[in-house]
Amino acid sequence: MYDSCLDGTVNGTATYTTSFTGYGAAISFNQSSYQYVSIASGVLPLNCRSFTIEAWIYPISLLTSSDYGIIGQCQALTNFECFHFIIRGNKLYCGFFGSDVAGGTSVKMNEWCHVACVYDFATQAQQVWLNGYVDGSHICSPYNGSQGQTTIGASFHSSTHAIFNGYIDNVRYEARAKNSTEILNDASLSVYHSFDGGSLNDSGPNDINGTVSGSLPITSGRVNQALQFASGSYMYYQYPPFYFIGIDGYPFTKALWVKPNGTNTTQTLVFLKTTSGWCVHTLVMTSNRQLAANFWTGSSISTNGSIISLNTWTHIGYTYSTSNGIRLYINGVQYSTTGPFMSNTHSMPMSIILGGDAGHTVCSPGYGGAFTGAIDEFYVYRRELNATEIWALANP
Template identity: 35%
Template sequence: MIVGKSEWFTEQELEPNKIELMEKHPNITKNMYTSMEFVIIYDVLLIKCISASGRMHIRPVLFGVVLGALVVGIALAAVLTMYIKDRSNQDSDIIANTTTSTATTSTTTTTTTTTTTTTTSTSTTTTTTTTTTTTTSTSTTSTTTTTSAVPLSYIFWSFDSNFDDMYNVYNGIGMNGATFVSPGYTGYGSALFLNGTNSEYVLVSNYKDMTNTSLTWETWSYPINLDNYDNLMLGMCQTTSTSMCMYLMIRQNRTYFAFFNNDCVGSTIISINRWYHFAFVYDYIALTQYIYVNGILECTHNTSSPFEATNGAITIGAINNTGLVTPVAFWTGYIDQMEYVSRAKTALEILTDATLAAYYSFDDGSYYDLGPLKINGTGVGLSSTTGYVNQSILFNVSGAYFQAGAFTSLGVSGQSYSISLWVNKALSSSGGGTLVHVSGSANGTLWCISMLGLSSSDEIIGQSWNLSMVAIQGPILQLGVWTHIVTSYSMDNGVRLWVNGTLIGSSIPFTYSASSLPDWITVGTTFSAALSCAHGNVAVGQFYGMIDELRIYSRELTSSDVYALANP
């Protein structure tokens, strides 16, 4: 007979078992401890039962052993499962940068059940059958912790007839009549138009955390009036103390990148009524501010501290200093393609953003612009074929052409430019052909010249305009062979022609007389409406062959630039 707890053992006998268990498993909770105490009590009770009587029948003992094993197994499984869960909860608070880990624990519980069946026949014989069934169940606890690298933060306002961020996170509200002008710098869509005399600006109320991080702000801006002492393109201010306000502005006709009393000042005098590309970069690791104007480094300044404002609205075209009823230092002019990224862009990236007007790889028959402005093109009568790099476009029917526009920089007098492409003229074609026709309209007219083409004897011609044609004549184009050609212009070097990475010639310095319009390029032909345009030494007409890797720049390429393009 099994008797009560007090008759078999004392609390002092149980305590060592409790202490040992709690030391081994410190995560066991109070609720779990009640079950464990029962298991300990039962084990001690069972041992005392066996020790007290050597005459105890085997069946009760066996039954006790089995039942004890069952209870212990279930209790331990519960303890282990809850222990793992507790550890899992602790692990979920640990944040890593780029790791994904999965921990899986399997707990197997074996339950043995003994069934005794007694059958009695009409005779006095009794048969007892004992059946033992073992059931194994497995429970699995999986803990998966997934953490990822902190993604780059990105904001982009195209200002194409709205104030929205491309990702609809930092959408703005036009204040006091802020509106748009068409086209924008890209030659399509629109740009933000702010009249500072009316206190117009854009309010972005959603706070953007830029504290203790690298960052880059870029924008195309066109100032109409710079009479204010400060002319804000973008601002954010928590309080007027060191490193608590950010200003991207023109101060007294110079670029200014300020964290308030922690500032970088440019050197170039900014003029009105022309487009500029401005880039403001902060390298948090180096604690350094940078200003770039049209891709050229203007200022480098080591800061005493990073930007530290933890609240405040972004204002485009003004600054709202803390405590002021309305913003101040309003911008008068256009702003387009404003972009933010939470890293410090390199000088080469900034130069590309500022001066690569378009890049058409023509891979897979695509006319998509891979440059920053996304001036996508169209094609008529073209097909895709093997190129010098991947695929090219094939001109093999009369009237075939590629066209893209509009390019603001090509329409600016005195503005440097470069055009780069690979050409492979068909063996069966006759002499001459238009490679690149530039015009003030999509039909090839208004202001219009053949900027790059072939003479009647297939000599390569690069040309520009200064109230008359200024041309450089190069070698005869080899038929059926890929040839790399660059024509460029700058006020210092005039028009230049490069073939396969080699400078063929330069003109005398002159000022490029442009259309004052966003220009279009037509590749491979000259439209009938444009036959009266200025063609110089180019024998205009249909080009037959292949063209690949077309790039348009708003700067003069250097010899190393040209060499790299000629040797991809």
């Protein structure tokens, strides 16, 4: 997905592949075929100003001896008139020709990662970011090139014409220097549903919108409005956008507000499944309204929470990492944990059902059922949030 102001022309016979969210498409570049996207000169201004350029990339078979362009813009091969955001020696480089900032971490092959190049005109700080964190920084003069086509998947900063090899998705440009919180959110917030006005649209950075089965009326929320679940209604996604949960041991976080008002039956809050039929009831209330958090290691692993009160808003945080296992938070405070374990999730993209299990009762653990009550402020992150971050979500 490209920003609407960055419409470009594909050079070569570039193809398309599944995007990092599972929705839409990412562009696929092959270095040997000289493929890239070009944007007309003057459309994307970088000169004498702050800016942030971000993208999701999936590198394939990069050689340490070659350069691979992510974004480029070159007016002339002179200092501060040729911008290049590239991978060199498997590490990120962002420069204005003659003044580069290098990343310190090798980019992984065959894995989606979030990259950013940021320049702050006021402080003259030039930075590269990898997966939401600063990977290199220094001070340099502003970029001065006012002309020259912008390229995606290429950088014409040298006679080698660095062409990317792999996939690129969600290229974004903003004429300001984003702060650390914004970039970390762009890199790690997978989906956020506020449900305000009854909307199932994603308020996060990825436009991952939900779909309703049945009817989900608007009700008063913990923050503005919420959705009312009853009679087997649930929210789901028409494609599996949560690829990262399908990577064994990949950290993630789910958080939401719930206000149950139903009878004492087993009810599913958050359900996880693949298109092949693998599934797990990751957050449920048992028949006595005790919260249980579940996952899969080759067999079921669980940790129990408190009894959830009827007609009262309760915040639930569920985090996972190999070093901590499941940590279950109630109203911003850690309640229980499984201890460390390695997840076993069949290496497939995942989809989430919220407020039920759509009748998928033959899963582990073997219980489910529809939720009756209200749900608000649903978040999914591609990382394990810490206790301070969970506390902030529970105290909006």
